[in-house]
Amino acid sequence: MSRGPQRLAHGGRIDRDRPIRCDFEGRPLEGFAGDTLASAMLASGIAIVGRSFKYHRPRGLFAAGVEEPNALVTVGEGGRTTPNLPATTLELRAGLRARRQNGWPSVTIDLGAMNGWLAPLLSAGFYYKTFMGPRRGSWMTYEPFIRRAAGLGRAVHERDPDRYHARHAFTDVLVIGAGPAGLAAALAAAAAGAEVLLVEQDPALGGALLAAPVTGPLEHWRAQLEAAVRATPTIEVLTRTTAIGVYDGRTVALLERHDHAAPDPERGAARETVVTLRARAIVHATGAFERPLLFADNDRPGVMLASAARTYLNRYAVAPGRRALVATCTDAGWLTALDLAAAGTAVTIVEQRDEVAPPLADAARGAGIEMHTGATVARALGARAVAGALVEPLAGGRGRRIDCDLLCVSGGWSPALHLTSHTGRKPRYHPELDAFLPGDWAAGDFGAGALVGAYSPPAAYASGLAAGRAAAAFSGHARAGRTPPAPADVDEPTTFATALAPPRHGRGRTFVDLQNDVTLKDVALAHAEGYGAVEHLKRYTTLGMGTDQGKTSNVNAIAMLASLDRRGIGETGTTTFRPPYTPVSVGALAARNLGRHFRPIRRSPLERWHLANGATMIEAGPWLRPWFYAWAGADVGSAYLEEMRLVRGGVGICDVSSLGKIDVQGPDAAEFLNRVYVNGFAKLAVGRARYGVMLNDDASVLDDGTTARFSERRYFMTTTTAQAGEVMSWLEFLLQTAWPELRVHVVSVTDAWAGMSVAGPRAREALERALPGVDVSNEALPHMGVREVALDGIPLRVLRLSFSGELAYELYVPANHGIALWEHLLDRGAPLGIKPYGLEALASLRIEKGHVAGLELDHRNTLDDLGLGKLAAHDKSYVGRALRARPALQAEDRWSLVGLECLDAGARLRGGSILFAAGDAIAGHGRGYVTSVTFSTVLGRTIALGLYQGGLRHRGEEIVCAFPLKDETVRARIVSPVFVDPEGTRLHV
Amino acid sequence: MSERYSALALARHALTGAPWPRAWRRADPRPHYDVVIIGGGGHGLATAYYLAKNHRVTRVAVLERAVIGSGNVGRNTTLVRSNYLLDGNTQFFEHSLRLWEGLSHELNFNVMLSQRGQVVLAHGPAQLDVLARKGNVMRLNGIDAELLDRGEVQRLLPYLDFSAHSRFPIHGGLLQRRAGTVRHDAVAWGYARAASGLGVDIVENCEVTGFLRDGDRVIGVETTRGRIGADRTAISVAGHTSQVAALAGLRVPVESHLLQAFVTEPIKPFVDHVISFGAELFYISQSDKGGLVFGGHIDGFNSYTQRGQFPKVQTVAECAVALIPSISRLRLLRHWAGIQDMTPDGSPFIGRTPLRDLFLNGGWCYQGFKATPAAGWCFAHTLAHGEEHPLIEHLSLERFLAGNGHDEYGNGLWTYRQ
């Protein structure tokens, strides 16, 4: 089986014993294990790999790695549809289904190519200059067409069936990149005694060495290095793993890909894993990207980076052309030329330099390569594919046509300094290398190989050893150890950098950014219009903003700008590199925190009982709480009323375990509480509880709750569910920073205790039945009285408190006994008709009593606004007291708490209504708003709480509640917010 | 005045190959101006434009440390909307949105206002009540707003997570159809071009290093390009407000925090509206280029590094997938961070300072971009008249002394800290 017309009979790193067939646009595409989709496409003779973004010009493979700008494909079906993947990074595997993008009706025949005719109109930034008329808002007419034309691949709205994992890791030395420098660094660091993690985005180790012939000495050496690395137990190797970002604290985000192994989500296998790695030291050995030479029509299929051609040839055993022209200004191009010639390709070299090292020239001559020095390509010829090149002498004079079907370009190297830039280290231009290199290094960061300009394998290796040793030492490991020697028998050329000749302006367009169709003319235009700073250029032309983030275009564009400004490349500077280094799926970043597991669920210790007994649960912040119970009705609207009636007429039981609970102990506990609550706590007697309110320093209300005193030095504080964490942290802050002299300890015991409220006129009877040995008479346990008792040896806290306004008790028991106590209360109380009630009824009962809760406690409303100002003590200091006195907070016409009775029978009062005085124009911001609404079973009508300008001074007035979203207005009367039992007689029975 | 932009002009240039003029003049600083504006971001440039346009004050310089538009105007998630609750905010942001609606025409520069509508989601009845209150206020102030129940949200945005797996089920939402996005860089360039056309000097690479004082009066600035005198001086340097104010000896109620933003690879139309999650702070839209642009909460501690922390990247991605499960497969292309002025109550300061003839515009928290036209409009008025425009009277620097905090979301003091 040939596996494609361009496939060579021998060589390569492909496994010819493992043929693979995948699906390419509905047809079989064949290749071998070790192929990428790109190499298989090239082997099969698929020349057009996509259409360009703007002009829809046909494009071919340009690179062989992550920098590929053209060959973006959509992979997968249904929920696995993934657009915009570079074919150069997709390992060929059975079951892969891929298709090209951005062509209609197809990539081969694309009507969008008509845009090419409009090119002079579609110059950089053209859309800023037009689509503005004929009237304001006309853009909305044009925009849908532009949106449809933009974008690359098409995504689908289906749930991704795959799984993603996240994990954390630590290492002494992280080595990024497994080329010769990275392999050396790993070996040197391990030899020094460090624990090493070596990550490589490729499936194989070797980096640029993988593009060398498999029968040559470099491969022999590479294999030795790999063997040494694999044999070192303290080096962990992760291939198919990309360092996507470097963050503060030498934290590196890694993306491991498992697609090659066809992970099965049903069995828990992940498609990708994000690793948050903390490294003591990092060796950056990320290599360099080859830079294209620029000339007219340099985007024709068949124009390819010389290093990519060499990779396809030597690694994948694919002939990228039959007749090659290699245009170069460095020795790297010659390596490609020699290897192509050795594989039987007819080769011409067009070298910008006037001379090259004699051994190279001799070798080329010996291989029968035609050579033109002091010359460059002015233009690529051919329409749908390259058919030749117009070659011109740099010194001037007539050009000549040279036929070719492969035009390799080699314009020097751009180190991959993205990762070192992520932490804010600015790149610095090195004219002798014609390249930006990492600027200053952060402590603990080290560089090696092509990244620092050590391009040749021996130089890369030597710099890797040094960086590995230094990194190990930084991480605290400096043992003397042995590493394999550098290759003795490698005489790779070392001139990898020369100054680039300026691009030749021929007819046709010269593309700087292939993916975004940005031409030299666009750069010049942007510059002329004043967008000549690199950041302006990028934003105005979109240069470097494609999926490849300008990996092959960046430096050429800067060079062009520099020449327009007649200044150095270094002064022109670069744009900022941002993570991720290569695109990363959002799903991998979310990992397992999705769906039901998006955020942790806090659960009551009683939840099991609720679920088994007909509760419908509802989210309450992070908590799930019973909303209503099936015994009372099928939907919340009817059930909560039934539950309210139960509490007002008999006895109900409610799970209040989510309330924050804080144990406060110490000889100064009374003083401490007295400082944090606005009301006095110094004289709270043992065996008593008190309601209190806490303010923040700025006098906004932090929380309210009840604190009980169980002994001289021991208090039990409860907070609202929502503010439990805030209050705890605040108490700790005050004790540790402001008042360290107070001898008080606070501990959160929220999860330690199950809490339940037994409420209703028959609550005492229910307790008497459930706790026969405990005296719960009004005399022994009056309102706001508390007791600690034991039930079958289990500690039980009984607090006579009421949120509902009925006779009520809160019972707290160690969480693991919660269900037992709950069931016990239900069992003993059964003759009384005791039943559970949920959050909706709880919230409605409190509205009837005018107790403020979440919707009223929104931080804009002050203690006084909430009608609680009278609580504040005058004879002591408390947190927030000074700023509470500010004039605007004490103004008489502030919006403050009122009760509202609906006056229109049958009308609905809605939360969020805006309040107006009778006679006000219904416009503007009104005089207040409705916070909480419920139906009062006691009063038989809808009631509400709200805030109203001047508050209860307007008691008895008739006002208007406007809800323009539903075109409703309802009349209401301002009343006391305490609708039920305003004297509180039910509390004291 | 530079050449007018139009389809016709484009065609003429395409045919003749004639070069386009610079969008804004390159200016060297003069010794004295009526008004010097420190900061060539969106707000500073808009202020200069409205000074010249509305108040005929044209001896104006905008001093920019780097190049114009290199701060937050080019780093945000491009949302514009006027769904604000509090008296003052509602009118201010509606004024801003109305200016946005005419801005491309006004500036003769297409800023691509795309009013595809914003839906803010509620995940429970109480949250929907809060949105209803806001929607009612909007309606009562002549601003479009629609309250949606769960079914209506589902019909509009069927790709959100309406499954039984959803951790915070969608209960409803508030829609403002006139909300949308703007091409952010174009705002800086468009104002710069128009202001320059009216005679404003835009001076780039000019860093202010100090203030010139005459007693308690500020009479100009020291810069890396020399002294520049000014009758009035304005600070408009989002992200660096504390540093520049400190040069004048002022301390302001601002902390500088990092806000990250994210963009995916470009894809064909996927999300039409701007959508705001209600369970956590998260908002997403799709740019005209095709990238999904989204953001979340600030990183949560003072920093000027302009780069974010990785755990926040994950948190934001979790929100994205929780809201739109199909986003899982799409790939994040780039994430970055801007330095955001955060204030105790989440509202900005704009107006006079304790120093005579020194004015400050800063502390915009999450709202700087959408405020750009109105902030420029009102700040220009303030600079021209020496006292605050009525739309910004509630945003004074010393409001906390009197207790006039202006907390739009009711979240409380400094609650954005991590």
Add this chain to the structure above:
Amino acid sequence: MLRIPCPHCGERDYTEFRYGGDASKPRPAHDERDVRAWHDHVFVFANPRGPHREYWQHVQGCRQWLILERDTATNTVGAARLARDGAGA
């Protein structure tokens, strides 16, 4: 990722902590009634670009409030000590 050296628990990710802002200003005395003093303490900050002394609480560890030295221009983390060992400035 910021890594904070907790004196009790060792170096940990910042995500285990809660940020508490500027720790360089002394808190007014508990019985201080002057509005300006509290205003300046609660609302006004130097907000420096550079060395910053700030509060962090190790909420998912020892629950202690720390005072951390950190450079806001680079996010470089310095020493941390317990706030209770020397509150405020």
